[in-house]
Amino acid sequence: MRIHIVDAFTDRPFAGNPAGVLLLDADAFPDDAKLQNVALEVNHAETAFAHRLPEGGGADWALRWFTPVAEVSMCGHATLAAAHVLRTTGAHEGPVRFATRSGVLVATPAEDGSLTLDFPTAPLTPTEIPAGVAEALGAEPLACFDTGPQVGDLLIEVADEKTVRALRPRHRELAAYSSRGVIATARAEDPARGYDFVSRCFFPNVGIDEDPVTGSAHTALAPLWSERLGSTDLTGLQASPRSGRVRTALRGDRTLLTGRAVTVIEGELLAW
Numbered sequence: 001m002r003i004h005i006v007d008a009f010t011d012r013p014f015a016g017n018p019a020g021v022l023l024l025d026a027d028a029f030p031d032d033a034k035l036q037n038v039a040l041e042v043n044h045a046e047t048a049f050a051h052r053l054p055e056g057g058g059a060d061w062a063l064r065w066f067t068p069v070a071e072v073s074m075c076g077h078a079t080l081a082a083a084h085v086l087r088t089t090g091a092h093e094g095p096v097r098f099a100t101r102s103g104v105l106v107a108t109p110a111e112d113g114s115l116t117l118d119f120p121t122a123p124l125t126p127t128e129i130p131a132g133v134a135e136a137l138g139a140e141p142l143a144c145f146d147t148g149p150q151v152g153d154l155l156i157e158v159a160d161e162k163t164v165r166a167l168r169p170r171h172r173e174l175a176a177y178s179s180r181g182v183i184a185t186a187r188a189e190d191p192a193r194g195y196d197f198v199s200r201c202f203f204p205n206v207g208i209d210e211d212p213v214t215g216s217a218h219t220a221l222a223p224l225w226s227e228r229l230g231s232t233d234l235t236g237l238q239a240s241p242r243s244g245r246v247r248t249a250l251r252g253d254r255t256l257l258t259g260r261a262v263t264v265i266e267g268e269l270l271a272w
Contacts, residue, residue: 036071047066123147144157
């Protein structure tokens with residue numbers, strides 16, 4: 001079985017967020033332990049597993065995502081990576097509908113090579129700043145938001161881009177504040193650089209101290225910064241060491257996430 005390593009939300013290799021992608025030959029998923037073992041072996045933030053669905057249904061492919069330690073309910077970068085593999089291998093042409101834990105998610109290719117994901121917008125609920133979170137994060141929050149059960153993060157706005165870039169959090173302590181982790185964000189210092197806001201994402205509860213570029217987090221970042229900046233179409237820079245950009249378009253209860261992807265490694269999975 002072919003396995004692909006794809007860098008997502010970037011137009012160059014060794015940047016963005018790497019994901020494993022396996023297109024399964026069967027018409028059903030194997031047992032969860034097998035999927036989890038492969039994801040642990042790949043050891044990237046997520047590995048995507050997909051199999052084709054019968055024609056005429058509400059979706060084209062079934063899709064699941066696993067970190068090295070757990071299955072997750074939503075993942076943007078591995079969905080982008082899976083759509084990229086389907087397109088570049090010729091396994092699927094045109095828009096692809098994925099049946100997932102988060103409902104049907106659609107990935108639409110563009111002529112310029114980019115892909116746009118149609119995801120549910122995260123509901124933001126302002127919350128009190130939790131005791132101890134400033135010390136765990138390493139910065140004083142300006143505001144905090146719950147992002148709802150599908151995303152499962154505490155979204156924290158901090159003073160400025162410099163603060164986001166300088167964060168050195170205590171990851172184990174951050175695990176206490178949400179089911180997945182913490183998103184830290186601020187307005188871009190200079191929008192002329194091509195992005196409107198910055199973020200970093202820390203997910204210790206699913207085995208990822210810092211995620212390089214997180215599509216799902218942008219379903220929460222988009223409504224926050226659309227309100228702050230007065231625009232529904234924005235670009236976010238995730239300022240991790242690998243870095244990557246996500247174009248966001250807020251469309252009510254849906255958020256469109258646009259980015260590129262690059263296949264870096266292809267190989268054969270021998271143990272299955």
